[in-house]
Amino acid sequence: MIYRKAVKSAVLSMVSLILLLSLLITSNKANADGVVVDKVYHPYVLPNEREFEWRLLSHQNDNGNSLGQRLAYGQSLTDNIMVEAYIVGERDGDGDFGLSAYEIETRWMITEQGEYWADWGMLFEVEKEHKLDIWEVTTGILFEKEFGRTSLALNAFLIYESGSDIKNEFETEFRLQYRYRWLPQVQPAIEIYTGEDYTGIGPAFMGIHRFDGQKQLKWEAGFITGLNGDSKDHILRVAIEYEF
Amino acid sequence: MISHYSMPFIRFVVAALTLMSFLTIAKRPEFQIELKNHLFFPSEIEIPENTKVKLIIYNRDQTPEEFDSFDLNREKVIFPEKKSVIFIGPLPQGRYEFFGEFNPNSAKGAILVTPQVPPQVSLHDIDNREFNEIGSTIAFQQNNLTESGVVYVD
Known part of the structure; x- marks a missing residue:
């Protein structure tokens, strides 16, 4: 038993090392063709967990406003694996909002x-992507460490984009969230996002409201400011999860 | 291709990581709680401050329960007639409350983090014990647990 745990831990350390090396190797290949700010993931899964999730991302910069929304259903398959399926909608250049992509995610x-x-x-x-031959495959390490009443969460992602409508390339993303667990309903945090020639930082707030049994509502909101030189570059992100 | 000279280095890295992994799972104090009729027994346990401990929760009920504590930053599902392990700490002195999400009015308890070092009881005394009957559980608690429900690993 102890040997198995030690092997698991050693394998994990090796995977982390490999991913970090990959990030270093590919860090110069990223091009700016997407939005990095999304959500900082936590490495926890509960059995019997099911959830609906809605995310909103409003990006305001010198070129105007772009809007993206995601709807998802997720369910834990085992004690430690959760699968979530998303449909992604975006407002296009004509101002029309429509389906833009589908996604499947496993934690x-x-x-x-x-x-x-x-x-x-x-x-x-x-x-x-819905009408384009663009595929995006992401592998990421999720890390979390408690420091008293605060928690540091780090995400490091290696992304491979491919298809006939995009130049095949590797990209990397890094997300950080440092959260103060003040009250269940209100937990302030600071978040940092880097990747695709973008660096953003800003405050975020999150909380949880419990109903009966496993039913609970989690909310997150963040206001991220880009540090890349645009006179105006702000992102508002909101996420609401209903777990049941 | 891995060069001839890099193999010793890779072996060293793997050995070091494995050793570190063993070090991280060093012996820790163990504490036990039972859930019976949607009540935690004992409902309060003392653990030493600044020490990582292993909390084992036995669910004797026929229904699942979810251990939940914002103070401890822990959530864990405990299936019917199964046990679950929760790792807590290291924590500063204080009172950390927890409850069962499915029965929050009855399944309530607290972890008291204290400066005292709890008395030690050998783990060998409890290794092969079964907890199938409430009578044996009470006897077990009387014989082996302190009032705070502490079992200490050598």
């Missing part, structure tokens, strides 16, 4: 919360 909780120095998980994601 794997590798370590028990609190068992080791930090908690680890992985994320696998496949996204297909």
Whole structure:
């Protein structure tokens, strides 16, 4: 048993090392063809968990406003694996809002919360653009560490974009969230996003409201400011999850 | 292709990571709680401050329960007639409340983090015990647990 845990931990460390090396190797290949700000993932999965999720992303810069929304249904398949399916909608250049992509995402909780120095998980994601031959495959490491009443969550993603409507390339993204667990309903945080020639930072707030049993509502909102030189570059992100 | 000279380095890295992994799962104090009729027994346990501990929760009920604590930042489902393990700490002194999400009015308890070092009881005394009957559980608690429900690993 102890040997198995040690091997799991060693494998995890090696995976992290490989991913970090990959990030270093590919860090110069990223092109600016997407939005990095989304959501900072946590490496935890609960069995019997089902959820509906809605996310909104409003990006205001010198070129105007772009809007993206996601609707998702997720369900844990085992004690430590959760699958979530998304449909993504975006407002196009004509101002019409419509379906733009589909996505399937798997989160794997590798370590028990609190068992080791930090908690680890992985994320696998496949996204297909609706009317274009563009595929995006993402692999990521999810990390979380408690410091008293605060929690530091880090996400490091390696993304491969391919298809006839896009130049095949690797991209990397890094997300950070440092959260103060003040009250269940209100937990302030600071978030940092980097990737695709973009760096953004800003405050975020999140909370949870419990109903009966496993039913609970989680909310998140963040206001991220880009640090890349545009005179105006703000992103408002909102996420609401209903777990049942 | 891995060069001839890099193999010793890779072996060293793997060995070091494995060793570190063993170090991280060093012996920790263990504490046990039972859930019976949607009540936690004991409902309060003391653990030492600044120490990571392993909390084992036995669910004797026929229904699932979800251990939940914002204070401890932990959520864990405990299936009927199964046990679950929760790792807690290291924590500063204080009172950390928890409850069962499915029965929040009855399934309530608290972890008291105290500076005292709890008395030690050998794990060998409890290794092969079964907890199938409430009578044996009470006897077990009387014989082996302190009032705070502490079982200490050597």
